Amino acid sequence: MPEKFRWVFWDVDAKALDTATDRDYIIPRVLEFGRLEEVRWLVGTYGMNGIHRFLRDVGHPELSGRTLGFWRAVLKAEGEAWASSPAWRRSSAAPWID
Template identity: 35%
Template sequence: MGQIPRNLQGVLWSVDVKNLDIESDKNYIIHQILAYGTWKNLKWLFKTYSESQIKIAFLKYPSKDYRPAVFNFVTKILFGLKQLPDERYYVTTYPRIIG
């Protein structure tokens, strides 16, 4: 699949991109770019992973990193979902749910 470009370091801030693996760290990479990335970052994301892989990571492995507007953009515009996932597992304004 290739290496992660250095220009993504600002979006993937918690780990040095040299230490990330495109396959084993894909859920982290996908969520960080969906939640914080630019158009350029999103283009790289969709070139690197299939839309199906991105949707699966988003829906099966929720991450509480999304602002309400970004969550709505990802679910309604980017993925065109008719049935939205529970915001409480994604949106940062909700209290954290454990379990």
């Protein structure tokens, strides 16, 4: 993990992240919070097929609808089934409100 990207991984030691074993943590974090430079690195590291596979098969609750919509358009996957976000992510209400 490039040292200059550590701001994207504010809650962990970015130097300790392994691109192979921590893939399912790195991809959503960069897709949701990364700038163009980080996204270019992500595409170079995992490829568009790797990102597509992640979104289709794994998914992550951290990914917003806006991010998912953008990547659906980029990957030309508008009609494709992707891993769904948990119900709390799809709701507009705060989870602590009854």
